[in-house]
Amino acid sequence: MSGSEYRDVVRLENIQMHYGNVQALSDINFAVGRNEIVGLIGDNGAGKSTLIKIMTGVERPTAGNLYIRDKKVDWEGYSVGRAHELRFETVYQEKSLGEKQPLWRNFFVGRQITNRLGFIKVKQQKQIANDVLLNQIGFRGAGIDADSPVAQLSGGERQGVAIGRAMHFDSDLIVLDEPTVALAITEVRKVLDFVRGIKESGRACVYIEHNLAHVHELADRLVVLDRGRVVREIHKGEMSLAELTSALIDLQHAKVETAEAGS
Ligand SMILES: Nc1ncnc2c1ncn2[C@@H]1O[C@H](COP(=O)(O)OP(=O)(O)OP(=O)(O)O)[C@@H](O)[C@H]1O
Ligand SMILES: [Mg+2]
Numbered sequence: 700m701s702g703s704e705y706r707d708v709v710r711l712e713n714i715q716m717h718y719g720n721v722q723a724l725s726d727i728n729f730a731v732g733r734n735e736i737v738g739l740i741g742d743n744g745a746g747k748s749t750l751i752k753i754m755t756g757v758e759r760p761t762a763g764n765l766y767i768r769d770k771k772v773d774w775e776g777y778s779v780g781r782a783h784e785l786r787f788e789t790v791y792q793e794k795s796l797g798e799k800q801p802l803w804r805n806f807f808v809g810r811q812i813t814n815r816l817g818f819i820k821v822k823q824q825k826q827i828a829n830d831v832l833l834n835q836i837g838f839r840g841a842g843i844d845a846d847s848p849v850a851q852l853s854g855g856e857r858q859g860v861a862i863g864r865a866m867h868f869d870s871d872l873i874v875l876d877e878p879t880v881a882l883a884i885t886e887v888r889k890v891l892d893f894v895r896g897i898k899e900s901g902r903a904c905v906y907i908e909h910n911l912a913h914v915h916e917l918a919d920r921l922v923v924l925d926r927g928r929v930v931r932e933i934h935k936g937e938m939s940l941a942e943l944t945s946a947l948i949d950l951q952h953a954k955v956e957t958a959e960a961g962s
């Protein structure tokens with residue numbers, strides 16, 4: 700992690716995003732502090748994924764500014780690769796791991812450790828992968844090590860490998876877009892523990908999640924998006940889960956009423 704001083708690992712200012720006639724994001728101001736876990740919540744189509752795509756260099760916004768570690772970044776030079784270099788890691792739900800390969804290979808995809816002749820240092824890579832699996836993300840007792848094939852892992856464990864990889868590569872910010880979607884309950888628990896590990900390791904995280912109980916438990920701050928706008932921010936401890944749930948239901952009702960008034 701970076702030793703330099705900064706307040707926000709990432710900050711987006713006045714972001715607008717149009718897809719043709721669709722205004723996916725309007726006037727978004729969104730920041731993530733160092734070692735802060737921010738839960739991003741909101742209905743389907745609220746703009747959550749669009750926001751993190753802009754943050755991680757997948758998409759360029761129609762307008763707005765980006766600051767990384769408090770320094771303004773030019774969109775021209777910003778890309779997924781550049782975000783990587785700036786130590787942002789994104790974990791995607793879908794198919795991020797190669798099924799037939801052993802874990803350690805997946806761990807080092809695109810970032811092989813090689814010697815001067817370009818040969819891959821297999822032993823060293825296995826050792827690192829094992830260390831991260833056992834000590835950093837706590838794959839204890841599961842009988843899984845760097846040689847296990849990915850096909851043998853449960854959905855939650857796969858997410859764990861992806862998160863462990865992100866942690867190993869010296870990331871300051873880890874972005875998770877619904878990491879628990881389509882997982883069994885026992886698997887979800889594992890992923891929540893991995894997210895806790897991100898916090899404990901001193902990194903920051905943006906965590907998109909539909910399950911309110913999960914983000915309420917883990918996030919230092921919740922940001923609620925609604926139809927492309929930030930409509931609410933809630934700090935840890937400010938609301939119980941029941942209060943949060945009812946606040947979001949109230950928001951829904953207000954939305955239905957405005958829609959009816961407008962029709
Ligand atoms: N590539 C695209 N082209 C056109 N419209 C898009 C594109 N990507 C997103 N949108 C639109 O932008 C809006 C926000 O979508 P986004 O995927 O960011 O929502 P989300 O909050 O992540 O939703 P979900 O919870 O369903 O994942 C939606 O209206 C969506 O249809
Ligand atoms: Mg989404």
